[in-house]
Amino acid sequence: MNTSQGYNFAYLDEQTKRMIRRAILKAVAIPGYQVPFGSREMPLPYGWGTGGIQVTAGIIGPDDILKVIDQGADDTTNAVSIRRFFARTAGIRTTSRTEEATIIQTRHRIPETPLSAGQTIVYQVPTPEPLRWLEPRETETRKMHALADYGIMHVKLYEDIARFGRISTTYDYPVLVDDRYLMRPSPIPKFDNPKMHRNPALQLFGAGREKRIYAVPPWTSVRSLDFEDHPFEVQKWSQACALCGSTESFLDEVVTDDKGGRMFVCSDTDYCQRRRDAKEAAE
Amino acid sequence: MSPLLQVSGLTRLYGDRVGCKDVGFELWPGEVMGIVGESGSGKTTLLNCLSARLEPTSGTVAYDTREEGLTDIYAMGEPRRRMLMRTDWGIVHQNPRDGLRMGVSAGANVGERLMAVGARHYGRIRAQAAEWLEQVEIDTGRIDDLPLTFSGGMLQRLQIARNLVTHPRLVFMDEPTGGLDVSVQARLLDLLRRLVTDLGLAAIVVTHDLAVARLLAHRLMVMQGGEVVETGLTDQVLDDPHHPYTQLLVSSVLQP
Numbered sequence: 001m002n003t004s005q006g007y008n009f010a011y012l013d014e015q016t017k018r019m020i021r022r023a024i025l026k027a028v029a030i031p032g033y034q035v036p037f038g039s040r041e042m043p044l045p046y047g048w049g050t051g052g053i054q055v056t057a058g059i060i061g062p063d064d065i066l067k068v069i070d071q072g073a074d075d076t077t078n079a080v081s082i083r084r085f086f087a088r089t090a091g092i093r094t095t096s097r098t099e100e101a102t103i104i105q106t107r108h109r110i111p112e113t114p115l116s117a118g119q120t121i122v123y124q125v126p127t128p129e130p131l132r133w134l135e136p137r138e139t140e141t142r143k144m145h146a147l148a149d150y151g152i153m154h155v156k157l158y159e160d161i162a163r164f165g166r167i168s169t170t171y172d173y174p175v176l177v178d179d180r181y182l183m184r185p186s187p188i189p190k191f192d193n194p195k196m197h198r199n200p201a202l203q204l205f206g207a208g209r210e211k212r213i214y215a216v217p218p219w220t221s222v223r224s225l226d227f228e229d230h231p232f233e234v235q236k237w238s239q240a241c242a243l244c245g246s247t248e249s250f251l252d253e254v255v256t257d258d259k260g261g262r263m264f265v266c267s268d269t270d271y272c273q274r275r276r277d278a279k280e281a282a283e
Numbered sequence: 284m285s286p287l288l289q290v291s292g293l294t295r296l297y298g299d300r301v302g303c304k305d306v307g308f309e310l311w312p313g314e315v316m317g318i319v320g321e322s323g324s325g326k327t328t329l330l331n332c333l334s335a336r337l338e339p340t341s342g343t344v345a346y347d348t349r350e351e352g353l354t355d356i357y358a359m360g361e362p363r364r365r366m367l368m369r370t371d372w373g374i375v376h377q378n379p380r381d382g383l384r385m386g387v388s389a390g391a392n393v394g395e396r397l398m399a400v401g402a403r404h405y406g407r408i409r410a411q412a413a414e415w416l417e418q419v420e421i422d423t424g425r426i427d428d429l430p431l432t433f434s435g436g437m438l439q440r441l442q443i444a445r446n447l448v449t450h451p452r453l454v455f456m457d458e459p460t461g462g463l464d465v466s467v468q469a470r471l472l473d474l475l476r477r478l479v480t481d482l483g484l485a486a487i488v489v490t491h492d493l494a495v496a497r498l499l500a501h502r503l504m505v506m507q508g509g510e511v512v513e514t515g516l517t518d519q520v521l522d523d524p525h526h527p528y529t530q531l532l533v534s535s536v537l538q539p
Contacts, residue, residue, distance in 0.1 A: 143361075147361065147362050147365065149365065149399070151395065151396075151398040151399030151400070151401075152395070152398075152399070154398040154403070155384070155387055155391050155394070155395050155398055156387075158387075158390070158391045158394055158398065158405065158408065158409075159387045159388060159391045161405055162388050162390055162391065162409075162426075162427050163388075163427065226403075227403055227404060227405040228403050228404045228405075229404055229405050229406050230405050
C-alpha cells in the first residue's frame with residue numbers, strides 16, 4: 001500500500017507524539033494510574049478507538065508490525081480501517097498473526113495466542129474510571145484512588161451476588177494492578193482477565209474522549225476483585241468451537257437462521273483460522 | 284479516664300456571618316449530649332465541624348483515638364480521618380437519603396462499611412447485615428430490597444444499622460426523628476435509647492424538638508445565634524431554664 005502524502009509519520013505531529021510518550025512513561029512508572037493527556041481530534045469518531053489510535057501513533061516506528069483486532073476479529077470495519085490508517089500514514093507493515101506483530105491494538109479482546117516479551121498491546125478504552133458508575137464526582141474518585149479507598153467496588157460485587165447468586169459482571173471486570181490501583185481493563189470479557197496477570201508484554205490503555213492513558217508494565221500483578229467465598233471465575237462453554245474445535249478459547253454465539261439455529265465459534269479469528277489450517281495440513 | 288471528644292474555642296465563620304462561635308465542651312464515653320436551638324442557630328454547622336465534615340475557622344476538635352489518645356481531627360491526615368469516620372464514628376443524617384445508597388440493596392448498605400475496612404467474605408458480611416437489620420427491627424426478609432421501597436421510618440432505622448455495624452464509639456445525629464410521624468418517632472426513640480444503652484455509645488444529637496432531647500440526652504447545650512447560651516443536665520435545663528432564650532424556648536413547647 002502506498003503512503004499518503006502531506007501527513008507527518010503516523011498522522012500526529014511530533015510535539016503531540018512527544019506529549020503522548022511522556023504520558024505513557026508516567027503511566028508505566030505508576031502501574032494502573034490514569035494519566036491525563038491532551039487528547040487530539042482524530043479522523044474517526046469518539047468511541048471507535050481515538051485513544052488507542054493516539055497511543056499507537058505515539059509509539060509506532062517504521063520497523064513496527066501492526067495488528068488490529070476488534071472483538072477478536074481482524075476483518076471487521078474498525079480493525080480494517082485502523083490498520084489501513086497506519087499503513088497509509090506511516091507506511092508500516094501490518095499483519096493478522098499475533099506472534100508476528102510488535103504492536104497489537106485491540107478492542108474488547110486479548111488474543112488467544114500468548115503474548116511475548118517485546119510486544120505491546122494497546123487497548124481502546126471507552127470509560128477509564130472504574131469507580132465512575134458508583135461515584136459520579138471526579139474529585140471524589142481521584143481522592144479514592146489516592147487513598148486506595150476501594151471498598152465501594154466490593155459493594156457492587158456484593159449487589160451482584162445478592163441479586164443473581166454470583167458475580168454477574170462479565171466484561172470490564174475491575175482489577176487491582178500491582179496491589180495498588182484499581183483499574184478498568186476496558187471492555188474485555190473477564191475470560192481475558194487472567195491473561196493480564198504477569199503478562200510479558202507491555203499493556204497500554206488509551207481513552208480518547210476521557211483523555212486518559214494508563215499502563216500495565218510487563219510482569220506486573222493484575223488481580224481480579226472477588227470475595228473469599230465467591231472467588232473470581234471465567235466464563236465456560238459446554239461446547240467447542242464449531243469451526244476449529246477449540247475448547248480453550250472465548251466463543252461467540254452466532255445466530256445462523258430464524259428457526260433457533262446457532263453456532264459457537266472462536267472470537268479470535270486469527271487463532272481459529274490457523275487451527276483450521278493446521279488441521280487441514282495434517283490431513 | 285479521658286474525654287472522648289474535647290472541643291475548645293470552635294468557631295466557624297461564613298465570611299462576615301457567624302456559623303458558630305467559641306464553642307467548647309467535653310464529651311465523655313457513653314454520654315449523650317443534645318444540642319438544641321432554633322433554626323439557623325448554628326446547630327448543624329457545629330455538628331459538621333465536630334464530625335470532620337466542615338473545617339472550622341479556628342479552634343480544635345480532639346478525639347480520643349484508640350491508638351494515640353486525644354488527637355486533633357483536623358491535624359491528622361485525611362486517610363486516618365476517613366478511617367475514623369467509618370469505624371469509630373457514625374453519622375446519622377436528618378434525611379436518610381443523604382446517608383444511604385439508594386441504588387443498592389439494604390444488605391449492601393449495611394455491609395458497605397465492613398467492605399470499606401477490608402471484609403471480603405460475602406457470607407459473613409451478609410450474616411452481619413442480617414443481624415443488624417434485626418437489631419433495628421427491620422424484617423430480614425427485606426435484606427435484598429432496595430431502600431427505595433422502604434418507608435421513612437424504615438429508612439431512618441436502616442441508616443442507623445449502617446452506621447452501627449462497625450461498632451462505633453461516637454455517633455453524630457442530625458434531627459434523627461425529623462419528618463417522621465409521632466408513633467414512628469416514638470418507636471425510633473425507643474430503639475435509639477436501647478442501642479445507646481446496650482452498646483455504651485456516646486452520641487451528639489442535634490434537634491429542635493425538646494421532647495427528643497429530654498428522652499435521649501443526658502446533657503444539653505442551648506444555642507442561639509451561633510453561641511452556646513446555656514449548658515447543663517437535661518432535666519435541669521428544661522425544668523429550670525436560666526437564660527432568657529432558654530426560658531422562651533421551653534415555654535414555646537405546645538402541650539397537646
